[in-house]
Amino acid sequence: MLAAVESFARRGYHATTTRDIATAAGMSPAALYIHYPSKSALLSEISRTGHQATLDLVERAAAEGSGPVEQMRQLVEDFTRWHARGHTVGRIVNHELHALPEEEFEVVAALRRQIEETVRRIIEAGVAEGSFQVPDVRTAARAVTSLGIDVSRWYTERSSETPEELGRRYGVLVLRMLGAAI
Amino acid sequence: MLAAVESFARRGYHATTTRDIATAAGMSPAALYIHYPSKSALLSEISRTGHQATLDLVERAAAEGSGPVEQMRQLVEDFTRWHARGHTVGRIVNHELHALPEEEFEVVAALRRQIEETVRRIIEAGVAEGSFQVPDVRTAARAVTSLGIDVSRWYTERSSETPEELGRRYGVLVLRMLGAAI
Numbered sequence: 487m488l489a490a491v492e493s494f495a496r497r498g499y500h501a502t503t504t505r506d507i508a509t510a511a512g513m514s515p516a517a518l519y520i521h522y523p524s525k526s527a528l529l530s531e532i533s534r535t536g537h538q539a540t541l542d543l544v545e546r547a548a549a550e551g552s553g554p555v556e557q558m559r560q561l562v563e564d565f566t567r568w569h570a571r572g573h574t575v576g577r578i579v580n581h582e583l584h585a586l587p588e589e590e591f592e593v594v595a596a597l598r599r600q601i602e603e604t605v606r607r608i609i610e611a612g613v614a615e616g617s618f619q620v621p622d623v624r625t626a627a628r629a630v631t632s633l634g635i636d637v638s639r640w641y642t643e644r645s646s647e648t649p650e651e652l653g654r655r656y657g658v659l660v661l662r663m664l665g666a667a668i
Numbered sequence: 669m670l671a672a673v674e675s676f677a678r679r680g681y682h683a684t685t686t687r688d689i690a691t692a693a694g695m696s697p698a699a700l701y702i703h704y705p706s707k708s709a710l711l712s713e714i715s716r717t718g719h720q721a722t723l724d725l726v727e728r729a730a731a732e733g734s735g736p737v738e739q740m741r742q743l744v745e746d747f748t749r750w751h752a753r754g755h756t757v758g759r760i761v762n763h764e765l766h767a768l769p770e771e772e773f774e775v776v777a778a779l780r781r782q783i784e785e786t787v788r789r790i791i792e793a794g795v796a797e798g799s800f801q802v803p804d805v806r807t808a809a810r811a812v813t814s815l816g817i818d819v820s821r822w823y824t825e826r827s828s829e830t831p832e833e834l835g836r837r838y839g840v841l842v843l844r845m846l847g848a849a850i
Binding site (some may be wrong): 625640652654660665 | 681683763802803810814818822828829834840842845846
């Protein structure tokens with residue numbers, strides 16, 4: 487899987503062959519084939535595990551904080567740090583969605599919807615208790631997840647902020663964006 | 669150029685051949701070659717013109733508004749609408765940056781820096797006059813451009829908002845994010 491991530495990141499998914507991946511993994515194509523019958527099987531596995539881990543992280547943040555403001559702060563800090571640290575996998579997983587086989591796409595799309603729904607529920611709870619104020623809950627939820635996902639596009643190890651610093655700053659920016667008085 | 673955009677969007681840049689592009693344009697590969705000697709020449713042209721048009725739009729917004737709050741609102745509305753409408757080109761231009769030949773990459777990177785500097789200058793002016801308040805100007809500028817750029821990743825013609833509605837909502841969200849009292 488690591489060899490596949492490296493190969494996809496270097497060459498792009500479409501231009502990568504299973505032979506490239508086998509070579510990067512120090513295996514023969516036949517040996518790789520025992521584990522993964524195709525490169526789309528590898529992409530599916532990377533995508534499914536990546537999305538599941540992200541959903542877990544988001545649900546944990548939503549469950550732990552005391553109230554919508556602290557839940558959102560925690561969620562954004564974790565989600566941002568995660569996409570900064572895992573920017574190589576994040577880029578593949580977010581930009582090669584349409585290369586997934588139909589069935590796998592559905593599985594991953596369902597995980598993505600759950601992530602967005604968790605974000606939306608926190609915003610709704612914040613609006614209900616009067617701590618958030620947004621022009622449209624769905625758009626606001628989209629903006630929150632979009633900001634975090636896009637970190638994987640631009641963040642590199644040469645970026646001037648650590649993933650932790652970026653997470654904290656994004657936490658403040660997002661709470662303000664949602665109209666929280668902080 | 670349109671045939672190249674379509675081919676890159678469908679297959680990904682790396683997997684597209686000049687023959688694919690020529691076919692999509694209804695030309696022979698030899699006829700295409702007269703205009704563009706390689707597919708990277710096509711990508712460069714698409715990328716350069718797209719970035720130049722984006723910079724023009726951003727600078728216009730920065731020049732027109734009366735004060736940082738109105739300048740930023742206009743900039744975000746225009747930048748968002750632009751990435752929603754031009755999401756196919758936006759996706760290619762933003763995700764195939766590293767496929768550009770070295771020299772072309774430098775030209776485009778300079779245009780990107782100018783876009784981000786324009787955003788940063790407006791934020792700095794807003795902080796100086798007391799209408800904005802942010803944890804870090806550079807991070808805030810990055811968040812503003814990131815939100816707009818990422819629209820090209822997720823926006824489709826099936827999205828529930830028009831580019832104009834999305835622009836107006838993002839304008840409000842960004843002004844709040846920057847601490848403006850609106």
